[in-house]
Amino acid sequence: MLFNSIDFAIFLPILFVLYWFVTNKNLRYQNILIVAASYIFYGWWDWRFLSLICFSTIVDYTIGVLLSKQNKEIKRKLLLVTSIVVNLGFLGIFKYYNFFIDNFVSLFTFFGKEIPVYSLNLVLPVGISFYTFQTLSYSIDVYKRKLQPTHDFIAFAAFVSFFPQLVAGPIERATNLLPQFYSKRTFNYNxxxxxxxxxxxxxxxxxxxxxxxxxxxxxxxxxxxxxxxxxxxxxxxxxxxxxxxxxxxxxxxxxxxxxxxxxxxxxxxxxxxxxxDIAEFWRRWHISLSTWFRDYLYIPIGGSKGSKFKQLRNTFVIFLVSGFWHGANWTFIAWGLLNAIYFIPLQLTKNNRKxxxxxxxxxxxxxxxxxxxxxxxxxxxxxxxxxxxxxxxxxxxxxxxxxxxxxxxxxxxxxxxxxxxxxxxxxxxxxxxxxxxxxxxxxxxxxxxxxxxxxxxxxxxxxxxxxxxxxxxxxxxxxxxxxxxxxx
Known part of the structure; x- marks a missing residue:
């Protein structure tokens, strides 16, 4: 369902009335209504891909619960790896499989080798890059003990599928959005x-x-x-x-x-x-993605610490990954590389936080x-x-x-x-x-x-x-x- 459609113009007021005038006295009913509305909103495009959201929700909810019961570090890491593999696995198959296969075939063709590899006729599920990152951040934060795992499955399902930002962000952190599903919400006119x-x-x-x-x-x-x-x-x-x-x-x-x-x-x-400057631009453009990469990729690989070489390496990594996140095409990688080139002089002169x-x-x-x-x-x-x-x-x-x-x-x-x-x-x-x-x-x-x-x-x-x-x-x-x- 698109925001700029007649369908949404009908959907929104109906949901608003049900939310504030029918389920307003029971928080759990409000959350259930949000989950149902979010699934209708997403399924309006293609109901088959609801199974991906449901599976991702169940996996990360279960991993969060298991992490709360596990103190052995090796088992905690195994649970985190499971979450990463499931979430990035979905993303890799639907978004990048054909890109890698096509380039693999092209590489061998360049050297005169023909290999019988076939691409898949896959439809990219709307919003998969957004909600996989959202659920993945939950598992990482629980693993790092920055967040207490939830035992309220309905609240967690509402957090993952929350329809306003489900398909194109902002990519919300569980530390900000999830607690809002626990608290009673009252209508505020202003x-x-x-x-x-x-x-x-x-x-x-x-x-x-x-x-x-x-x-x-x-x-x-x-x-x-x-x-x-x-x-x-x-x-x-x-x-x-x-x-x-x-x-x-x-x-x-x-x-x-x-x-x-x-x-x-x-x-x-x-x-x-x-x-x-370009550093300020990236603090102001797609903030939820930029800060996600900063917290879950850039800082873990060293960030701005270490030698100049490592700092430059980390900068190129973050921009190239950001470019690749946007699509399975070399143009996006080139776009990310160009932004890294813009950024490097600021980093070398220590003006990137000016x-x-x-x-x-x-x-x-x-x-x-x-x-x-x-x-x-x-x-x-x-x-x-x-x-x-x-x-x-x-x-x-x-x-x-x-x-x-x-x-x-x-x-x-x-x-x-x-x-x-x-x-x-x-x-x-x-x-x-x-x-x-x-x-x-x-x-x-x-x-x-x-x-x-x-x-x-x-x-x-x-x-x-x-x-x-x-x-x-x-x-x-x-x-x-x-x-x-x-x-x-």
Missing amino acids: KAVDGLKQILWGLFKKVVIADNCAEIANYVFDNSNNLSASTLVLGALCFTFQIYGDFSGYSDIAIGTARLFGFSLMKNFSFPYFSR NLYSIIGYDFTQKKYYFKLFEYLQMVITFSLTVIAWIFFRATEITHACNYIISIFNKSIFTIPPKGLGVGLNLSTTIILILFFIILEWKGRRFHYAIESLSKYKALRWFAYCFIIFSIGMYMKTTESPFIYFQF
């Missing part, structure tokens, strides 16, 4: 209104910004060999806003929906395109605005580097990405892109919408999401709300488009 505003902003990002930019980006990338350099730049910029609007829009809808039901999810995006307590133009420690021209230049440079990296992410193969980038650097970059671009869109209207989006993001960069605190002038505030709602209605498609990160 939180519900805040949740609706964040849902509204998420829908605007997806329906108005991402989907419009997608049409231009798809046309440009699919016809990149025949277009001017200026058009290629436009296509890259449109994909840059598409992926941000699409993915952060999903997170906004997920967080806002969770708040309607009395839950608090972690912030997943923090205005990353206003970053002053911009921790402020955003451009505002200092959180002093709670005041400031202006430094050099920082705005840094923001433009960082954004430009990010756009180049996204070309690898969007390209079908590495040669496509390289040719795309090479084609940008010629004299046709000074021409004006055609208005229609073969997709029937008014380019001027799309640019105006993007500018409106950027202005609201800039004005709201101190908050959790852009329209959390609009203008203090009531008339201006309601004008913005009405314009957002009108735009969503104007650009909502009859056939809803899936979110980009469903494929990951």
Whole structure:
């Protein structure tokens, strides 16, 4: 079920009424309702893959219980390895099996050997990369004794399958989300209104910004060999806003929906395109994944400790794994490698943690605005580097990405892109919408999401709300488009 669908528009209010007016006096009934609703939400896409979630839930719940009863370290490690093998095994088979087989065959073919190996016709289950990491973090935290294992199977099943963030995050930690299923939840009007505003902003990002930019980006990338350099730049910029609007829009809808039901999810995006260096960008982009890799991979292999060689090695590992997590294609690995190359100079000069307590133009420690021209230049440079990296992410193969980038650097970059671009869109209207989006993001960069605190002038505030709602209605498609990160 998609957030931007009529099905979800019907599903959400029905669930809301049942949750707050039928099961509100019994916590266990509320949790059971969440599990049932989450399975309906996920099974709406393909009910067959519910078996994977159920199996993963049972395995990690059982491992957690067994870990609580086991003190022998070797047996505890064996239980942890079981969880890792099951979770990463599912991920490896469905997401990476054909990638490894195809490259294995290509390698032998290169040396003149033909081997009879067959790929599998597998459908990638939606959200498998997200919920496997979520359950895996539970087992790791219980093993490290950072978390007491739960003996409430319903609460654990609700934690694993919680529908707002099930298929595209945020990737929640059990230490944050699981305890919320133990506590009685009471309806809070202000939180519900805040949740609706964040849902509204998420829908605007997806329906108005991402989907419009997608049409231009798809046309440009699919016809990149025949277009001017200026058009290629436009296509890259449109994909840059598409992926941000699409993915952060999903997170906004997920967080806002969770708040309607009395839950608090972690912030997943923090205005990353206003970053002053690539380290700050990665602290603001897909925060739940970045911190997951930091805590469960980067730090365990040594992190920033040890020799310079080990530090650089660990940095390359984390970025390459992050790239590979996004998909079984060399373009994603190249994207991760390029981001590592961006990051290394900051690490070598010890500037990778320079911009921790402020955003451009505002200092959180002093709670005041400031202006430094050099920082705005840094923001433009960082954004430009990010756009180049996204070309690898969007390209079908590495040669496509390289040719795309090479084609940008010629004299046709000074021409004006055609208005229609073969997709029937008014380019001027799309640019105006993007500018409106950027202005609201800039004005709201101190908050959790852009329209959390609009203008203090009531008339201006309601004008913005009405314009957002009108735009969503104007650009909502009859056939809803899936979110980009469903494929990951």
